[in-house]
Amino acid sequence: DADVTQTPRNRITKTGKRIMLECSQTKGHDRMYWYRQDPGLGLRLIYYSFDVKDINKGEISDGYSVSRQAQAKFSLSLESAIPNQTALYFCATSKTGLSSEQYFGPGTRLTVT
Amino acid sequence: GQSLEQPSEVTAVEGAIVQINCTYQTSGFYGLSWYQQHDGGAPTFLSYNALDGLEETGRFSSFLSRSDSYGYLLLQELQMKDSASYFCAVESFNKFYFGSGTKLNVKP
Numbered sequence: 001d002a003d004v005t006q007t008p009r010n011r012i013t014k015t016g017k018r019i020m021l022e023c024s025q026t027k028g029h030d031r032m033y034w035y036r037q038d039p040g041l042g043l044r045l046i047y048y049s050f051d052v053k054d055i056n057k058g059e060i061s062d063g064y065s066v067s068r069q070a071q072a073k074f075s076l077s078l079e080s081a082i083p084n085q086t087a088l089y090f091c092a093t094s095k096t097g098l099s100s101e102q103y104f105g106p107g108t109r110l111t112v113t
Numbered sequence: 114g115q116s117l118e119q120p121s122e123v124t125a126v127e128g129a130i131v132q133i134n135c136t137y138q139t140s141g142f143y144g145l146s147w148y149q150q151h152d153g154g155a156p157t158f159l160s161y162n163a164l165d166g167l168e169e170t171g172r173f174s175s176f177l178s179r180s181d182s183y184g185y186l187l188l189q190e191l192q193m194k195d196s197a198s199y200f201c202a203v204e205s206f207n208k209f210y211f212g213s214g215t216k217l218n219v220k221p
Contacts, residue, residue, distance in 0.1 A: 033209070042117075042200050042211030043156065050207070058208060090155060100146050100163075100204050104155040 003027045004105035006091050012111045013081050021076045021108050023091030031094045032074040033102065034058075034066060036087040043090060049074055050096070081112040115139045117212035119201055124218040125191055133186045133215045135201035143204040145177050145184045150214070151197045159186065159199075191219050 004025045013019050023032065030051050035043040045058030047066040055068055063085060067075045078085055088109050092102040117137045125131040135145065144163035148156040160168055162177035162184060174187040188195055198214040 035211075040213065042202075042213045043209075044211070045208055048208070056207075059210070100144050100161045100209075101158045102146075102148075102156075102209070104157070106155050 002106065004091060004093055004103055006089075006105040006108050008108060009106065010109045012113065014113055015082055017081050019078045019081055019110070021089055021091075021110070023074045023076070023105055025072050025091075025093045025103075025105075027093055027103060028071075029093040029103070030071065030096050032068065033092040033094075034064075034074065034076045035090045035092065036060070036085075037090065037107075038087050046076065078110075078112075081110075083112045086110060086112045115203060115205060115210040117201055117203060117210060119199075119212040119215045121213065122216045122218070124220065126220050127191055127193060129191050130187065130189050131191060131217065133188075133199050133201075133217070135184045135186075135212055137182050137184075137201070137203050137210075137212075139182075139203050139205045139210065141206040142179065142182075143206075145175075146202045146204065146209075147173075147175055147186045148200045148202060148211075149197050150200065156200065188217070193219050193221065195219050 033048045034046040049055045049068045065077045091105040094102045119135045146161045147159040150156045160175035172189045177184040196219045200214045202211045
């Protein structure tokens with residue numbers, strides 16, 4: 001079984017709809033992250049969480065919110081989706097500390113029409 | 114702000130050596146990472162440098178010069194399966210900033 005899972009894997013939604021992307025991990029890591037990737041670009045950090053009570057904005061948090069329901073679960077919500085949020089979304093985890101190795105989920109391809 | 118520069122595309126032949134450079138501008142630098150991403154796949158971790166010097170892991174090596182704000186990934190004995198995109202990423206104040214990626218094409 002995969003260590004970091006994301007649901008759904010693909011989603012098409014309409015402008016203005018609320019949508020939630022979910023991430024679960026079995027690695028026992030405290031740190032979790034949400035990124036988006038646009039074609040030809042690198043990953044940009046949306047939100048990150050170092051434990052259940054510690055949630056921080058990343059580089060591009062506007063239009064997004066998150067919830068850390070448990071150590072193993074970190075959800076990303078788009079309250080009112082817009083077309084320029086069409087992207088590939090990745091969840092990642094890492095251990096506490098400066099080792100910096102992040103483990104990525106398989107990604108969710110989101111299309112907002 | 115943060116910025117990272119890496120070449121957009123590199124082509125090399127099977128069995129050759131290729132170097133992918135990364136220059137960065139950032140405050141609060143902790144370390145430089147490299148990730149590999151195949152088309153349609155998730156990024157996978159390759160290496161991390163926090164101190165100056167060379168880190169070697171099998172066919173892949175990574176180098177960092179903090180004074181020059183520069184690093185590179187060296188891939189030796191290239192194989193077709195190495196065709197992928199490679200991203201450098203800077204860790205700064207617990208956040209990670211990724212470059213736009215270098216697409217490596219390995220030809221037979």
